[in-house]
Amino acid sequence: MKATDLKLQELLTFSDGHIDFQGRRLVLHDINAFSQLRKDLLEGLGPVPTRRILTRFGYYWGQEDAAAMTRMFKWDSLEEWLRAGPVMHSLQGVTKAIVQDLQLDENSEHLFMEITWHNSGEAEEHLAAVGIAEEPVCWMLTGYASGYASFCMNKDIIFIETQCYATNKPVCTAIGRDVESWGKEVEPYLTYFHEIEIRKKILDLTEKLKLSEQKLAKQRKNLPKFKTSLPSFFEVNSPAFERVVELATRVATYDSSLLITGESGVGKEVMARYIHRLSLRNQGPFVGINCAALPESLLASELFGHKAGSFTGASHDRCGLFEEANNGTIFLDEIGDISPSLQLNLLRVLQEREITRVGENQPRKVNVRVIAATNRDLIKATQEGTFRDELYYRLRVIEIEIPPLRHRTEDILPLARFFVERFSKKLKKPNVKLDAKCLNYLQEYTWPGNIRELENTIERAIVLCNDEIIRPEDFSLKILYPANPTANPHRSLAEIEIEHIQNVLELTHGNKSQAIKILGISQATLWRKLKQLQ
Numbered sequence: 001m002k003a004t005d006l007k008l009q010e011l012l013t014f015s016d017g018h019i020d021f022q023g024r025r026l027v028l029h030d031i032n033a034f035s036q037l038r039k040d041l042l043e044g045l046g047p048v049p050t051r052r053i054l055t056r057f058g059y060y061w062g063q064e065d066a067a068a069m070t071r072m073f074k075w076d077s078l079e080e081w082l083r084a085g086p087v088m089h090s091l092q093g094v095t096k097a098i099v100q101d102l103q104l105d106e107n108s109e110h111l112f113m114e115i116t117w118h119n120s121g122e123a124e125e126h127l128a129a130v131g132i133a134e135e136p137v138c139w140m141l142t143g144y145a146s147g148y149a150s151f152c153m154n155k156d157i158i159f160i161e162t163q164c165y166a167t168n169k170p171v172c173t174a175i176g177r178d179v180e181s182w183g184k185e186v187e188p189y190l191t192y193f194h195e196i197e198i199r200k201k202i203l204d205l206t207e208k209l210k211l212s213e214q215k216l217a218k219q220r221k222n223l224p225k226f227k228t229s230l231p232s233f234f235e236v237n238s239p240a241f242e243r244v245v246e247l248a249t250r251v252a253t254y255d256s257s258l259l260i261t262g263e264s265g266v267g268k269e270v271m272a273r274y275i276h277r278l279s280l281r282n283q284g285p286f287v288g289i290n291c292a293a294l295p296e297s298l299l300a301s302e303l304f305g306h307k308a309g310s311f312t313g314a315s316h317d318r319c320g321l322f323e324e325a326n327n328g329t330i331f332l333d334e335i336g337d338i339s340p341s342l343q344l345n346l347l348r349v350l351q352e353r354e355i356t357r358v359g360e361n362q363p364r365k366v367n368v369r370v371i372a373a374t375n376r377d378l379i380k381a382t383q384e385g386t387f388r389d390e391l392y393y394r395l396r397v398i399e400i401e402i403p404p405l406r407h408r409t410e411d412i413l414p415l416a417r418f419f420v421e422r423f424s425k426k427l428k429k430p431n432v433k434l435d436a437k438c439l440n441y442l443q444e445y446t447w448p449g450n451i452r453e454l455e456n457t458i459e460r461a462i463v464l465c466n467d468e469i470i471r472p473e474d475f476s477l478k479i480l481y482p483a484n485p486t487a488n489p490h491r492s493l494a495e496i497e498i499e500h501i502q503n504v505l506e507l508t509h510g511n512k513s514q515a516i517k518i519l520g521i522s523q524a525t526l527w528r529k530l531k532q533l534q
């Protein structure tokens, strides 16, 4: 392992209220709060105690990092372990630390190390709190470098800052040596490092951390397996979808026919597969077909099979999807689109539990659970006579209605992050992350194409993003400016007005008295406009 192999993302795990750094807990601090603390210390205690406190704080931190580095990694050499210190310092955002010179003598007794600190946060803090300094002020940085190197070398290494950004120099520079090599020169500085016995404490702590990590690893191994074997819906954050999943879970083990409804792209097939996996038929096949994708004659032969010679091109006997799905589940998507004669055939299958291949007379028994899905209003279709009501009632013994994504906004970000992970693997951009600026856009867009549109949006953004960060500009304009009426300049005022009224009603979940407040119109006007709409 080399110092340059370190990657921050791999060192950190973010969980609720906790940033875990391989068993240690890290906290993010605001630099302005720190500069206020520095100012308070300087004013309250004076410069010498302040410098000692901050130096020792940095020293402790450096020792902790050095201990962690040897606990976690096998270094190619003592030199690489030493070089990992400045890398860690940089990864943690404290400064950009560059090793200018590093000399270890043959027996690793003496060290000479020169580091430059670019963009020192501490120098910035000092400038903000106190102003230009007369002497170098990167006390925490020198403490850190000293603590880190002392831990690695197992002897006192003291860094002295020779020039500092806070004294109007372009960069900060520090020299580190063992106390012996420094000689008398280092004596005035030692007072800031006193009580260097921290090493013993850190070693004890390191032992404890090792033990607790081993314990955690053991616990992880023993976690009950059922959780991962259950097909899970990671995106269940919204009460609306939680109810749907709960219903689906409850009905999965019964053999009743199901009708899944909802707009296009809400994930009806995913839901059907979920139910199949939870059902008692989960050892049997799951077979799906989009009924709108095939013309009537082909669809019949696809579903029920055919006898050789029953129509042109039917050269062999062929079994259909119902037979293929025997002892399993068949998923019929876009069921609202099938023709009247196929509706009749399907009704017979549901009633008699048998199918007849096209061109045959002999029925064959099938044992299949039917899950159908549609984005059409089937009740309306039965009233209009385009869909058989008997079939409708047979299919929808239980109906599961999946809400559109805009009614379950709590699920948008978990889904988006899931797709980021999935596509970053698929598209071989493994470290892609969403920039925090994207989150508002994702949550505020109404997603007319639902989850499928979100999925496509994320895939497109990952393809387009230049570095490994997805930024708002990687989204399409309609997501960035969704309600921009000038986006389509060919619409009339009346169209825009009606669309706005619909959006407001959606926002208020159909509450008209709230809607008229937002729209600034009377109840009567709203009523009249809605009437026009019908």
Ligand SMILES: [Zn+2]
Binding pocket: 117, 120, 123, 136, 137, 138, 161, 163, 164, 165, 166, 172, 173
């Ligand atoms: Zn400095």
